[in-house]
Amino acid sequence: MMTFKDLHFPNGFLWGSAASAHQTEGHNNNDWTEWERLPGKIRDGITSEIACDHYNRYEEDFALAKSLGHQVHRFSVEWSRIEPSQGHWDPKELEHYRKVVEALLARDIQPMVTLHHFTNPLWFSNQDAWLNPESPELFAPYCRKMAELLCDYDIIWNTINEPMVVAVAGYLFGEFPPGMHDYGKALTVAKHLLMAHGQAATQIREVYEERGLEQPQIAPVVSVSYFMPADSSNEDDIELAQYYNELYNHIWTRGAVTGTLPEPLGDGSPYAPLQQSTDFIGLNYYSRILVSSEVDFLAGEEPPKDPNLERCEGLDWEVFPEGYYHVLKEFWERYSVPIFLTENGIGTSDDSLRCRYILQHLQQVHRAISEGVDIRGYLVWSLTDNFEWAHGYSSHFGLVEVDYQTLRRQPRESAYMFREIIENNGISAELQSKYLQAAHTPQDC
Helix, strand or coil: CCCCCCEEECCCCEEEEEEEEHHCCCCCCCCCHHHCCCCCCCCCHHCCCCCCCCHHHHHHHHHHHHHHEEEEEEEECCCHHHEEEEEECCHHHHHHHHHHHHHHHHCCCCEEEEEEEECCCCHHHHCCHHHHHCCCHHHHHHHHHHHHCCCCCEEEEEEEEEEEHHHHHCCCCCCCCCCCCHHHHHHHHHHHHHHHHHHHHHHHHHHHCCCCCCCCCEEHHHEEEEEEEECCCCCHHHHHHHHHHHHHHHHHHHHHHHEECCCCCCCCCHHHHHHHCCCCEEEEEEEEECCCCCCCHHHCCCCCCCCCCCCCCCCCCCCHHHHHHHHHHHHHHHHHHHEEEEEEEECCCHHHHHHHHHHHHHHHHHHHHHCEEEEEEEEEEEEEECHHHHHHHCCCCCCEEHHHHHHHHEEEEHHHHHHHHHCEEEECCCHHHHHHHCCCCCCCC
């Protein structure tokens, strides 16, 4: 029988959940809306037309978050609503997002606002989106407008969500719009997204300074995976895993932290808007990636997965909690910048698996904290089931189940387990024993 000990988190550690506009709101009109209309792009041909109808039901969803003990909620603003045509601002939509923020604050939930979460206005897409050298400057006025709208509220700002996913999925693997397969263009997009992060941070800083306000916390949100050699004794596999770790996890992040455009995104020179752009790093972690020199990873090939590991429904990601610890340690040792865990979770219809997933990953978070890593909070992806991009509604990530026929919300057992963790600011030995006794949990947790 395994033995567990109580795990306590630091005072002031923040707990909550995350979501994005396009995946939850419904009735958007952006480049993803167009993409969903193309045959074969979304599993089962489903669209985000209704999604969770969060646009109309945000009060209900935030009341649920409050009842489940959440202290912070991360959400994104839909750029295409705010600026439906270039330079034109929709006052109705500006007021909508003001009310969204006020609804969170009325429930003592800290708003964490993401300015860009994958989707683009059609006018921006029609100007070659992030391939356009002027794209960072095209993004900047929207960022200033949102800062002007919300600067009087207590906001934690996220600029760009998962820039390397935008670059890789949209321009290398072709799974996201615009569906390209070009390594050079993927690097160009990553560079422009890095510059856009700098532009966003600069606009926010300037607005707060002009109004004599205390500067807010600003961060990019990066997707990270734990890159592992498929054969730990194969030097080529080891070297390739290190290369992809640098390329995917670190080059963009290093630029944001150091204020430069590092190779191969640039020539290593400083980019002024990136200076003081990163108060902390938002990290999204879900799984590991095995790397083999015998397959072409950049062409989308991958070695066989471990049949003994549990998987994420629909997306086939392996459950690999140990990778979380190694990524957290590496980011802290490289950058010495505080970390906020902005997404972590699993798509599954088996809620007992979700409970295990959350607990096993939090064990690794606690392990990293106990070794000195400065981690400020943890957000489950996601509050509700939602539209999972190319996978449609096939993967259920929500602490709260959504019946897509009636749009009825129903908290799952994992939601109440997570509430207990929040209330205790930690995980009791009893809770771990209840859900993990039969699971394969690392002994050093």
